[in-house]
Amino acid sequence: VVKSLTPKTLPEALEFRKHQRLIPLAGGTDLMVRKRSWAGTLPKFEYPALFIGGLAELKGINVKDGILTIGAAATLASILEHPAVPDIVKQAISIMASPAIRNAGTLAGNICNASPAADTLPPLYVLGTVLILQSTAAQRELPIAEFIKGPGQTNLQTDELLVAVQIPIQSYDVSFYKKVAARKADALSKVSFAGLAKVSGDMVTDLRMAIGAVAPRVVRSKEAEQLLKGRKIRDLAGLIPELKKIYDPLIRPIDDQRSDAVYRSQVAHRLIEYYIMQCASATAHAK
Numbered sequence: 001v002v003k004s005l006t007p008k009t010l011p012e013a014l015e016f017r018k019h020q021r022l023i024p025l026a027g028g029t030d031l032m033v034r035k036r037s038w039a040g041t042l043p044k045f046e047y048p049a050l051f052i053g054g055l056a057e058l059k060g061i062n063v064k065d066g067i068l069t070i071g072a073a074a075t076l077a078s079i080l081e082h083p084a085v086p087d088i089v090k091q092a093i094s095i096m097a098s099p100a101i102r103n104a105g106t107l108a109g110n111i112c113n114a115s116p117a118a119d120t121l122p123p124l125y126v127l128g129t130v131l132i133l134q135s136t137a138a139q140r141e142l143p144i145a146e147f148i149k150g151p152g153q154t155n156l157q158t159d160e161l162l163v164a165v166q167i168p169i170q171s172y173d174v175s176f177y178k179k180v181a182a183r184k185a186d187a188l189s190k191v192s193f194a195g196l197a198k199v200s201g202d203m204v205t206d207l208r209m210a211i212g213a214v215a216p217r218v219v220r221s222k223e224a225e226q227l228l229k230g231r232k233i234r235d236l237a238g239l240i241p242e243l244k245k246i247y248d249p250l251i252r253p254i255d256d257q258r259s260d261a262v263y264r265s266q267v268a269h270r271l272i273e274y275y276i277m278q279c280a281s282a283t284a285h286a287k
């Protein structure tokens with residue numbers, strides 16, 4: 001039998017969390033599948049569910065001092081409609097699942113599920129996203145790459161909730177997102193890729209890329225990004241072989257029901273190359 005608690009406010013939710021082992025449930029679109037049992041019977045939860053999807057304090061999306069804050073109970077559909085949400089996040093969400101799932105599912109749930117194939121993760125990594133974690137005792141901030149430890153594993157403490165997702169608002173000259181999947185909708189990624197770059201004159205001043213579903217965690221290499229920063233645009237293509245050497249040991253996909261390791265690895269390398277060529281043909285935004 002699913003036992004659940006439905007707090008009315010965030011302080012009440014945190015109080016429940018402090019005293020008892022609970023499973024936070026926002027949209028339930030991951031949990032209800034993960035905990036499913038035989039057809040016609042209720043899902044099996046090892047601990048009672050804490051329903052946080054209805055908490056008004058966690059539904060807001062707003063911008064202050066150049067930071068976009070997305071509440072943990074904001075649905076994927078509401079995020080898609082907000083004008084301040086970066087295009088690269090909207091691109092990922094717009095081809096996630098289906099409208100019905102997006103009406104219930106949350107960005108916070110996609111992050112906390114910590115699947116290597118979670119579609120919002122590569123965009124959130126390149127955007128420099130920071131997560132706000134709260135307990136009754138304290139609030140702390142963690143960059144997303146430090147929060148996710150491995151498949152299904154995060155740094156969330158048993159008395160904490162992820163309350164907000166914060167994204168610095170900046171403008172980029174190149175924004176590139178690609179999801180490779182079996183179908184255009186309602187299919188999980190075989191590989192996903194997000195890239196952002198800034199260009200000044202004929203020089204790349206900032207270049208970031210993150211690859212999903214090719215390793216236990218999203219792959220982002222500071223070494224590769226440093227190699228490209230400050231380079232002349234015309235020199236980028238020539239650096240691709242060196243880049244591939246950096247990414248080769250990091251791209252370690254698995255075979256599963258969606259794809260195989262060889263395909264994933266080849267696609268990831270091709271996407272790196274394609275993105276670098278996009279950057280190589282970029283021009284700076286008029287300032």
Ligand SMILES: Cc1cc2nc3c(=O)[nH]c(=O)nc-3n(C[C@H](O)[C@H](O)[C@H](O)COP(=O)(O)OP(=O)(O)OC[C@H]3O[C@@H](n4cnc5c(N)ncnc54)[C@H](O)[C@@H]3O)c2cc1C
Binds near residue numbers: 033111
């Ligand atoms: C048919 C179908 C298609 C799908 N397609 C895709 C797809 O294309 N791409 C993709 O990436 N995903 C997909 N998903 C997975 C899922 O919809 C997303 O991961 C969604 O964002 C999960 O959000 P949720 O609010 O429903 O999470 P929940 O199921 O409510 O929670 C997921 C996990 O996060 C934890 N959690 C949730 N909120 C918090 C919080 N605030 N604090 C702490 N822990 C929290 C829960 O305890 C749980 O472990 C699909 C799912 C289905 C059923």
